[in-house]
Amino acid sequence: MLWRRGRRPIAITAVIFFWLLASGWLAKPLLDLAQPATYRTPYDPDAQASSTFGRRAAIVMLGGGTNALADGSLAPPHDVFARIALSAALHARCIAAGAICKVIVSGGNPEHHAASEADTYLPWLLRAGIPRDDLLLENTSLTTWQNARNVAPLVQTRRADTLFVVTSAYHMARAMLDFERFGMHPVPAVSEVRYVRTGIWPRLANLRNTETALHELIGIAQFHVYVRLGWF
Structure with a gap:
């Protein structure tokens, strides 16, 4: 809001990032990290x-x-x-x-x-x-x-x-x-x-999968940090 010359590139970057999530191209690798191949059967x-x-x-x-x-x-x-x-x-x-x-x-x-x-x-x-x-x-x-x-x-x-x-x-x-x-x-x-469908059009399910994946990945990171600190 304060950086006027940066508004356009920031807006374009945000739109591209949102599209990558909703169309599945970024959601898929995030979900794959949350549910590794060992647990996909x-x-x-x-x-x-x-x-x-x-x-x-x-x-x-x-x-x-x-x-x-x-x-x-x-x-x-x-x-x-x-x-x-x-x-x-x-x-x-x-x-x-x-x-x-x-x-x-x-x-x-x-x-x-x-x-x-x-x-x-x-x-x-x-x-x-x-x-x-x-x-x-x-x-x-x-x-x-x-x-x-x-x-x-x-x-x-x-x-x-x-x-x-x-x-x-x-x-x-x-x-x-x-x-x-x-x-x-x-x-x-x-x-x-869970599976992600990639394509051109954005899908609400892909955004939900992204949210789930991020929740799990943050939880795993939190676990390792807490173990290091002696809290777990």
């Missing part, structure tokens, strides 16, 4: 051997927010429905293998809605076929780091031989860092993968 529970689960298994499903509906009720976002489906499939496969299996749903209320993520997801998890006795709700964590911190004692108490973490591909890298920081070495169970 959805987990297939039916392809795993029975021995994968051990005698006791714990499946941790991480929260991904809640959507407020027109009638005031809350529902899981699109990404979370994929996490619910995979958690239910893993649980069914685990029970069929003869293991003792618990699903730990971790998610508090960072959006300050009427209920926590874990409590909101509960009805959908029950409809997906997971018995209430096999569901544990951890509904106080507000961050991925708190997810790992609050889940750790639940996993240790149940002496789980195998631990699965169920979340989206874009979130898995950060989740694995946090869980391993608390001495857990889970199996990454990717529920769904």
